[in-house]
Amino acid sequence: MDTQHMQDRPHDALAAHLSDDLTAVNALIRQTMASEHAPRIPEVTAHLIEAGGKRIRPMLVLAAADLCGYDGAHHHHLAATVEFIHTATLLHDDVVDESAQRRGRATANLLWDNKSSVLVGDYLFARAFQLMVACGSLRVLDILSNASATIAEGEVLQLTTAQNLGTTEAQYLRVIRGKTAALFSAATESGAVLAGAPEDKVQALFTYGDALGISFQMVDDFLDFGGAGDDIGKRIGDDFRERKVTLPIIRAFARADVEERAFWQRTIAKGDQQDGDFEQACAIIARHGTLEETRAEALAWSHRAKEALSDLPDTPLRAMLSDLATYVVQRLN
Amino acid sequence: MDTQHMQDRPHDALAAHLSDDLTAVNALIRQTMASEHAPRIPEVTAHLIEAGGKRIRPMLVLAAADLCGYDGAHHHHLAATVEFIHTATLLHDDVVDESAQRRGRATANLLWDNKSSVLVGDYLFARAFQLMVACGSLRVLDILSNASATIAEGEVLQLTTAQNLGTTEAQYLRVIRGKTAALFSAATESGAVLAGAPEDKVQALFTYGDALGISFQMVDDFLDFGGAGDDIGKRIGDDFRERKVTLPIIRAFARADVEERAFWQRTIAKGDQQDGDFEQACAIIARHGTLEETRAEALAWSHRAKEALSDLPDTPLRAMLSDLATYVVQRLN
Incomplete structure (x- = not known):
């Protein structure tokens, strides 16, 4: 990847540099949003999480930890945590703003209902909280x-x-x-x-x-x-x-x-x-x-x-x- | 308070037994829900928190800690935490159920709007989370x-x-x-x-x-x-x-x-x-x-x-x- 390209799309350069970590974070995100008992949860969150967010917040966690020489195993949990908090706020924002579109796709509150957006948002926040506790x-x-x-x-x-x-x-x-x-x-x-x-x-x-x-x-x-x-x-x-x-x-x-x-x-x-x-x-x-x-x-x-x-x-x-x-x-x- | 009365209204007996602690918890709740910057927050939460809930969940925390001989200072934080989590879920439930009444009063989503109920619920959950962290x-x-x-x-x-x-x-x-x-x-x-x-x-x-x-x-x-x-x-x-x-x-x-x-x-x-x-x-x-x-x-x-x-x-x-x-x-x- 040449420098000019990095200058133009620095989040792509970051994603390339952090790609192994991001792969692990994405796997953790998918695994955490699975709910054995309430299939509505992965339906709603997959719609949003897979919709091509730039993962800028998880990359900020990973980059900061890396710049400070971190060599432990909890940075993936922390990176997934901030993405979940972000996604939870998006779900609630769309209810509050009565939005119909997000990232070029119909919002969850339109595809399902406001109830699902509120409660799945709460679920993601609770999951974020569990991931954080796991960081210790x-x-x-x-x-x-x-x-x-x-x-x-x-x-x-x-x-x-x-x-x-x-x-x-x-x-x-x-x-x-x-x-x-x-x-x-x-x-x-x-x-x-x-x-x-x-x-x-x-x-x-x-x-x-x-x-x-x-x-x-x-x-x-x-x-x-x-x-x-x-x-x-x-x-x-x-x-x-x-x-x-x-x-x-x-x-x-x-x-x-x-x-x-x-x-x-x-x-x-x-x-x-x-x-x-x-x-x-x-x-x-x-x-x-x-x-x-x-x-x-x-x-x-x-x-x-x-x-x-x-x-x-x-x-x-x-x-x-x-x-x-x-x-x-x-x-x- | 006689035994017959305790038998009839055990939460009153608990409240009497734990009254000093409950007073401290109520003070902490009021103090925590104050938001210097967003006056809508204490308006909405006061409406609900002052509306005569029985404080059963905080009393369960206090009673459990007491039964196990706790003599520290964090049980009030923990008791307030569970009341905030409870109140946050009530605010979101009322949006989800489109309720008009709660504890004999008009619900927050009716008096203000669904937006306030969703976001103030999120705020209370975040506050609960801060109080928990303070327990250490x-x-x-x-x-x-x-x-x-x-x-x-x-x-x-x-x-x-x-x-x-x-x-x-x-x-x-x-x-x-x-x-x-x-x-x-x-x-x-x-x-x-x-x-x-x-x-x-x-x-x-x-x-x-x-x-x-x-x-x-x-x-x-x-x-x-x-x-x-x-x-x-x-x-x-x-x-x-x-x-x-x-x-x-x-x-x-x-x-x-x-x-x-x-x-x-x-x-x-x-x-x-x-x-x-x-x-x-x-x-x-x-x-x-x-x-x-x-x-x-x-x-x-x-x-x-x-x-x-x-x-x-x-x-x-x-x-x-x-x-x-x-x-x-x-x-x-």
């Missing part, structure tokens, strides 16, 4: 229990920040940490802890995962106001139609004149949206430069992620993690 | 992670056994273990483990909780076919209308003649129910004696629960747990 590290359990609480709190907070023009930037950060960064940082931090890494490396890998996740989510929020259609099948303007108050809107609202305030109140707070409103929102955001500012913030977080890696050994794996942080913001172009 | 015992975590998986698997299994006349007694037991017994037995077993009890006592307390929970759920299933309205506001015939295949139906279907089989196929498998069908179902069940057999099974499980206590020290607390197993089946009369 209370500190790993502490990290993942805290991440789980941050994720759930962020999801609930998002229910109340949507439609709320009083949302602060601090609340926005909390929501996007819950959506993406909390599990990224838990993956890298717990991988380092499992490997018995010294505190400075644990902290460096936490910071990498946190900054990578924040950057990733900010790019998503940027793209909603005019990037090209991205690779997860999201359509431009979805956040606006769902009245989500993301960074470009928070800052544009803070600087709005009387007329603009009335526009945001009508479209976001009251939800009275008409043809042409999304174009109008894009024009207001462009006028105040807040979409460009969101791009700059995403770049800064990506930069922070790469900087955090400087304390780690200079290996091909470290270069791949750095490339991943570059790749995340390439979608901005 | 991998074996306690192992017990509770296994119980969580059993609960979730039982819930999913119930989705597919409802309406399914091919449900076996083994599947029925698995469903009721998931609904009730798994958390009862995890409460008593983990209380004993926390106290560092020898294996025979751990096993005795596991068996007590398991048998108590199975007895409790069988009584519920018995009452649905003709007991007086019970104290959780459930109406007679609810299970039949929801086409749940419980023990009286499983056995009646196994012995049905051609006409009766057609009746069960129409009302349970196809869900085509008319006025008078519930009375007809009761008559068929009475004819085959399967309601009486369910009563006998519930009594046998209650007896097993009391027998399991014989290996434990003969204290007032042990008598209260025995009274509780008696009380559970008094609703049969």
Whole structure:
């Protein structure tokens, strides 16, 4: 695999580098989601787990453990754990968002029902919890229990920040940490802890995962106001139609004149949206430069992620993690 | 409190005996469900947690730890943990069952929305997980992670056994273990483990909780076919209308003649129910004696629960747990 290709698709390079481990993780995932007694469980989870997720979170665990010289046997359990937590949150998100599509396929709540999505999500979370206990590290359990609480709190907070023009930037950060960064940082931090890494490396890998996740989510929020259609099948303007108050809107609202305030109140707070409103929102955001500012913030977080890696050994794996942080913001172009 | 009263309301006797601990547990519950950032969380959980649950599961933890001579400080965390797991499952159950009432009050999914019930349930589960980690015992975590998986698997299994006349007694037991017994037995077993009890006592307390929970759920299933309205506001015939295949139906279907089989196929498998069908179902069940057999099974499980206590020290607390197993089946009369 040449360097140019690695630069373009760093998750493919990571997958190639970690392929033996990933094969073991995939086997563990399939084995764990089998339920002898409730066949509905593997039906629902196979639909989602086999649907071509990039396994980015398990790869973050494996890479962090490897970078810290881990040579034990529990990294596969830990990698499967974070994928299960991720899948459980996807199942519940689809119920909450009343989604019809995920990764280009009909969602489980549409194919089966909301009941199955809620309960199979609970089952996956319980299974994740069992896998974690099998790792035998209370500190790993502490990290993942805290991440789980941050994720759930962020999801609930998002229910109340949507439609709320009083949302602060601090609340926005909390929501996007819950959506993406909390599990990224838990993956890298717990991988380092499992490997018995010294505190400075644990902290460096936490910071990498946190900054990578924040950057990733900010790019998503940027793209909603005019990037090209991205690779997860999201359509431009979805956040606006769902009245989500993301960074470009928070800052544009803070600087709005009387007329603009009335526009945001009508479209976001009251939800009275008409043809042409999304174009109008894009024009207001462009006028105040807040979409460009969101791009700059995403770049800064990506930069922070790469900087955090400087304390780690200079290996091909470290270069791949750095490339991943570059790749995340390439979608901005 | 006189003995007669203790006999009548053993959970009141337990609550009086454990009152200092329960006060501490209630304070910990309130403190843990506070979320600085997402006020929706304490709103939803206060509605449910303050709604007069009997705190039976926390009391089982406290009683088991006490019976095994525990003198540490983590039993309150563990007691709060099981109450949070219980509350999380109630929130998700109400979404799954589309319930409108719980403990005589409107359910959270009706007062807020399904989204809040799903996500706040996830939050409570994550909080439970944090509290468990704080107990610092991998074996306690192992017990509770296994119980969580059993609960979730039982819930999913119930989705597919409802309406399914091919449900076996083994599947029925698995469903009721998931609904009730798994958390009862995890409460008593983990209380004993926390106290560092020898294996025979751990096993005795596991068996007590398991048998108590199975007895409790069988009584519920018995009452649905003709007991007086019970104290959780459930109406007679609810299970039949929801086409749940419980023990009286499983056995009646196994012995049905051609006409009766057609009746069960129409009302349970196809869900085509008319006025008078519930009375007809009761008559068929009475004819085959399967309601009486369910009563006998519930009594046998209650007896097993009391027998399991014989290996434990003969204290007032042990008598209260025995009274509780008696009380559970008094609703049969």
